[in-house]
Amino acid sequence: MYSLETWIPAAGIVFQWQNMAMVFGVSLIGLTIGFLPGIGPLTALPLFLPITYGMQPGPALILLAVLYMSTTYGGSLSAILLNTPGTAASAATCLDGYPMAKQGKGGVAIGISMMSSFVGGFIGIAGLIFLSPVIADFALKFQPAEYFMLAVLGLVLIAASAKGSVLKGFIAGGFGFIVSSIGMDMMTGYSRFTFGSIYLKGGIPLVPMIIGLFAFSEVFSLIESGDRTISEKGELSGRIIDGLKTPFRYLKTVVRSSLIGLGIGTIPGEGAAVANFTAYLAEARASKRPEDFGTGIPEGVIAPEASNNACVAGALIPTLTLGIPGGGVAAVFMGGIMIHGLNPGFELFTRHQDVLTTLFVGLIVANFLLLICGTILSPYAAKVTVIPINILAPTIVALGVISTYIMRSQVLDVVAAIAAGIVGYLMKKYGYSTVAFLVAFILSPIAEKSFYQAVLLADGSYWTFALRPISGTLFLVTILALILPPIMKKFRKPEPA
Amino acid sequence: MVRYLQRYHLLSALFLTDLGLLLLSIFLFVLAADYPDMARTFPRLVLVMIMVVTLLDMISFMRDAKAKTSSGEKNKDFDAVSPRQQLKVFYMVALIFIFFLFMLLFGLALGTFLFLMLSGWTLGYRRLKVLILSSVIITAFVYIIFRVIMKSFLPEGLIFTLMGG
16 A cells, blocks of 8 residues: 555645646646547547656646546536537436436536536545555456457447347447458458458548547437427526535445446456446446436436546556556556656556655546536536537537547548448437447457457367356356346336326 | 338338348358458357347337237338438538538638538528627637647648648
8 A cells, every 4th residue: 555655745746836727727628628529538638648748757647637537527518418428438428418408407417427427536536546456456367258258248238228129239239340340350460341442441440430420420410300409498407506416315326336437447448438338227227217217317327427437547547557558548548657767567556656646646636626617617518508500510510520630630530420420320310329339349349359369268169258257257147138138028017007 | 012011111211221231241241251260250240140130120120010000000110201301411411521621721710610600501590690709709719729729730721821832
């Protein structure tokens, strides 16, 4: 454990006015960037990495971590107000947050999101500080078979939770896997489903896919709907302060979802995109009113929000302790550690404890600041829903196109985003889950690589997925998740009319 | 034949979408046959899963449609979408390309402003003062975020480059 002598100087560094100003400024920038549809930590962190070159390691890591947290916070605002998650980490928030906004409870939903994120973030940071050695040790036991089964379980849970037809959820997930496999195969280097296109050889990048599937398809639906504004009342009702109090009435949900987020965050490859849906689904399963999920209920906002913020800290656990990034953003974060001459792992926890404790104090302070900034700024963000759609739709388009283009300055990325937008629009129209598609798209590389590795390690036997203790348990849970809901539905007594 | 297909809603967009996806997955399955073992196993497994699930979905659709037809219940899923609404969506797709063209031609700031004005007006917003004001504010916001804070590489504008020699 960390010695007290390192905490006091760490607090001294964080509370220096320059660093406090930086935390405040970066929080504001992160909230704003996160609010932009399709732009999240994975876009923001690489762009801010060069800025940290000239900084001390502690403040540099704080900058990156605060940006990571605040963009995740900001992504939830656009999920609630525009039904367009800033990142996949907030996609599940749309399911109940947006219906709440449409009912004129946008302020309440934002308050719930802020407080749940705060508590989730706090539990995540506590986990990072106190549980990191234990959880990281467990994650180390994961072999390819476990990673594969975890990816399959994630997809099954998400497809099963898809609105409307579960079968259509699986079809969407299946095509998510296939679209993700476009490009050069990572095992053989062979080009798959590219039809001779050089662009497709590199695979379809995630950012255009997210922007297209969520931002552009939403624009098409908005335009087609013929509505004047997103909020039917034209004015948002519901006070943020009421929303801030709400999570305390659902403490069980907050704690359960935060722990799910923390746990999933520690597993390399499984990020907040999986965490927010898993927490949402777990909550729906545990709820006495599962049929109300998706109609705009507080638990539907609390679960994904608490989990995705806890996941941010969780993803840093294997990154800091083992040098295994928990996801794409954590990989960038690890780059930030290494450019300062620090090596993640044992050395970081022994020789550079001062840097770690500075980071931890910075995260705690940032969590408080984000709650304050979010609460103050959110009413202004809420005004977005009363902007005429004729102005809002082109604005989302402009932000989406620019955000897609800045990643690699490739014209074809914009075309890919437009194609994804059309596909997403048609999927929504015909009842195929865009979320199942996206989650499968994200999980596919991990699943495929782990599948081949596991089979190779087991000398070609597919039984490895069912016979190993952890993957066998995941296998069982997957089977149960597949067969239990229809059986329970059959035996459930019909509700009285 | 056509009457039979119509009777069981086999010409409905929902059924045809499933059929299209089934044919696409069969096509991709055949296409992947030439790939090396390691490159084809996983996608082909997924494609088989898609084919099975799509078939199940088609069967379930036909059963539902049959039940609804015999009970006389009307399903809104079978309603056609108005071509005017579809046209609006096509126009929006065209607008995205137009924005990108504007950005390449006029650069980030002027391109964004012109695009917001053009799209707002053509989509039916007629309060010119509000449109100009909102376009200026949004353009300033976009410029500050992407150019000033994030220092992103974005087109300077072909027209300005040519004018500058």
